[in-house]
Amino acid sequence: MRPDETRVVGQLGQSLDGRIATVSGHSKYINGPGCLSHLHRLRAVCDVVVVGAGTAIADDPQLNVRLVEGPNPARAIIDPNGRVPRDLRLFEDDGTRHLAVTAVGTEGDWPEGVEVLRLPRLACGGLCPSAIVQALAKAGLRRILIEGGSQTISRFITARSLDRLHLLIAPMIIGAGKMGLELSPIQTLQEALRPRMTPHQAGDEVLLDCDLRSCPVYS
């Protein structure tokens, strides 16, 4: 990477039927040790790990590096309405930076020390993913891991702001529940994203490393 470049990687741990949680939101743990180690390794090589408000509230994740050697990344939430509670584990003070990406005009109740990045809302009410990437880069955070959930990663893909997607596929069929991706419907398969994909075996699981920038319709 050049010093002025950014890289945005998304990860989804999913079942064979493409689900990342049950209907009640239970998602711990879909993946086994091989894929969980991969996730922690990804965290260790990124500058910042980002989750949406939904995941922060549903899972209260720590988002630190525990299963491999390596530094903890900064931790960021996308919380346009300032609705996450201040006692989340990702805000715990362990010497790393904490950031809240929110909308202009939102006064959230984030703990002291949280760096607040305020962005204008789009007409649809959301925050522009490429503006989020730019704001994080301006804060010195250029290697960005979007760790979920479904809505957050889907918005980044829709905005063409995700470079790579790591799908961690477990030998499990959940049958109903939250899908990993929820994109706008397409009419023909010519419009489908067909990334160049490199598979890796991790025990009885598979990591699919998808290079979204290789898709002809992804620009």
Ligand SMILES: NC(=O)c1ccc[n+]([C@@H]2O[C@H](COP(=O)([O-])OP(=O)(O)OC[C@H]3O[C@@H](n4cnc5c(N)ncnc54)[C@H](OP(=O)(O)O)[C@@H]3O)[C@@H](O)[C@H]2O)c1
């Ligand atoms: N298996 C896995 O790998 C994995 C990983 C992560 C999460 N999960 C599961 O996924 C579920 C949560 O996913 P989710 O899709 O419901 O929620 P989510 O993606 O974690 O959070 C969605 C919320 O984040 C905010 N947000 C994210 N991007 C935004 C943007 N560009 N502009 C404005 N707001 C944005 C919005 O907050 P507001 O609602 O306040 O507008 C949005 O509703 C949980 O069940 C969790 O366990 C699974």
